Amino acid sequence: DYSLHGSVLSETRHFLLAAEAADWPSAEPDRNELVEPAGLQTCRVFNAQGEVLTQTDAxxxxxxxxxxxxxxxxxxxxxxxxxxxxxxxxxxxxxxxxxxxxxxxxxxx
Structure with a gap:
């Protein structure tokens, strides 16, 4: 999701299941198997000038x-x-x- 200014309103990050460098496969569905299924979401609220007013973490x-x-x-x-x-x-x-x-x-x- 993006604001009118193009700023990111919310983002979800997915972390690796194993704490080691990943050998990323070419196919995207295969990549999803290397990361945790439920991501961590961060949400932001901006004012009319595009400045962050509130940020809520996962x-x-x-x-x-x-x-x-x-x-x-x-x-x-x-x-x-x-x-x-x-x-x-x-x-x-x-x-x-x-x-x-x-x-x-x-x-x-």
């Missing part, structure tokens, strides 16, 4: 991002699956005139 953990008026990332919070409490990963991000991060506050203090 475990149900949600990463929430806020942006300032210039469209720059302002903060990122994490809500673990089964929790209603958001943990701040990074906040108060300040940028210089070259759009480089000058200062940020990490969630661990």
């Amino acid at each position: 475990s149900g953990n949600s990463q929430l991002s806020t942006h300032n008026l210039a469209g720059q990332l302002h903060s990122t919070d994490l809500i673990l699956n089964g929790s209603t409490h958001a943990r701040t990963l990074v906040s108060a991000i300040r940028y210089n005139a070259f759009n480089q991060v000058e200062q940020e506050t990490a969630g661990n203090g």
